[in-house]
Amino acid sequence: MSETRGCTHDRAFLTCTIVANAPLFSKPGEGLVTEMAVGWEGPSPQPGQFFMLRLVRSGFLLARPISVSGYTKGLVNFLIAERGKGSRELVQARPGEPIELAGPLGNTWPGLLAQKGNREDRSSINLDNQKPLALLGGGIGIAPLIYLSNYLEPDTFHFYGGFRSSPYGLESIPKEVLTIATEDGSAGYHGRIPDFFNPERYRAVYACGPAPMLKRITELCSQAGVPCTISLEERMACGVGACLGCTIRTTRGNRRCCADGPIFPAEEVLFDV
Ligand SMILES: Cc1cc2nc3c(=O)[nH]c(=O)nc-3n(C[C@H](O)[C@H](O)[C@H](O)COP(=O)(O)OP(=O)(O)OC[C@H]3O[C@@H](n4cnc5c(N)ncnc54)[C@H](O)[C@@H]3O)c2cc1C
Ligand code: FES
Structure with a gap:
């Protein structure tokens, strides 16, 4: 296991920390939606990319794919909707809990330069x-x-x-x-x-x-x-x-x-x- 600026690194997953997990919406029959912020010191995600997320204390073998909804240096944001057991565990997680992240994964929306870390380059949109x-x-x-x-x-x-x-x-x-x-x-x-x-x-x-x-x-x-x-x-x-x-x-x-x-x-x- 190695250390990557605040997150510990074990194979594809980085163990990071949940900074916030605020409820945005809740309704019987529709479940809970939260906005989660996680401390992240890995590569900058591009729009359209996702991470595989799993709480360290989770009993589930498989992580769940969740899209990036926002990113500022050192912090990645997710909107998470409760659907089943895996997402329920994520929406109920508390700030300070350790969480495993693999990513950023997947491709990006067309029209964006696929240059990692080039977040400020708005000229890349045609x-x-x-x-x-x-x-x-x-x-x-x-x-x-x-x-x-x-x-x-x-x-x-x-x-x-x-x-x-x-x-x-x-x-x-x-x-x-x-x-x-x-x-x-x-x-x-x-x-x-x-x-x-x-x-x-x-x-x-x-x-x-x-x-x-x-x-x-x-x-x-x-x-x-x-x-x-x-x-x-x-x-x-x-x-x-x-x-x-x-x-x-x-x-x-x-x-x-x-x-x-x-x-x-x-x-x-x-x-x-
Ligand atoms: C690339 C990608 C990005 C995603 N981004 C987000 C995101 O930003 N926020 C978010 O909340 N979710 C996102 N999802 C969906 C999320 O990964 C699933 O809701 C989650 O994995 C379901 O796991 P679970 O254990 O809660 O549900 P399970 O217990 O596995 O299933 C519960 C119920 O939900 C249904 N279900 C499970 N997965 C899906 C799915 N992918 N689509 C439709 N129905 C499903 C099942 O059929 C079942 O009825 C994304 C999925 C992908 C592939
Ligand atoms: S989830 Fe395994 S190949 Fe896509």
Whole structure:
């Protein structure tokens, strides 16, 4: 075991410390959502990348993949939604607890220089086309798009957040570029983003969320001839391309979501929903 500036290093995992884990949303039937901050002295994550997370005290063999929702030097942020046993353990973790992180893993949104640590280079976004970008997040799928938005000038993108009920986690998105939709109509547009989204207003669409939403957005973008890129949240085991547990079907054959993605050109993905 070796030491890497505050985190202890054991094989692919660094043992780090949870600095904060604040509840953002909680509702019976929908579970708890928290924003977790972890002390991180490893490589800078790029927008779209994820980490495999596991509490040191966890009884689970497998870590869980969680997207980066924010990063400042020395601190990485995650939005975590309670779904099952693994994510419940993460949302209930307390500040000061040790946590194992492997990453940053996966590819990045297209249009960004893939240079590690080049966080300040905003010129890497191609803005030749005058239309804005559309960032579409469904539920916890907002996480990788929030981090992407940190790299964009506010007048270059519109952000759409879709939720079952109350929205959460969007404080950093300027109100003038934000559209909210809720299925119960309690905030913003009453319905789902694909019910009203018009891709023709945009030069490109970046989306993450439930598979049915991504499938419908892919269809809308295809009909409008607008490039669409999606981030998939497949179930994962190893997270590094070794087990094939996250295989998805594409027009170019089978792909591993963790090692070949999680970001794919939407038109290549063959949805199973
Ligand atoms: C690249 C990537 C990035 C992700 N980013 C985030 C993130 O930023 N925040 C976050 O909260 N979650 C994220 N996820 C999803 C998260 O990893 C899963 O919710 C978590 O692993 C579920 O583990 P569990 O033990 O809680 O659930 P389990 O006990 O394994 O399953 C509980 C229930 O959830 C369902 N489920 C499990 N995994 C998924 C999934 N991936 N998609 C849909 N349903 C699922 C199961 O079918 C089951 O019904 C991401 C996944 C991937 C692949
Ligand atoms: S999770 Fe093992 S190959 Fe992707």
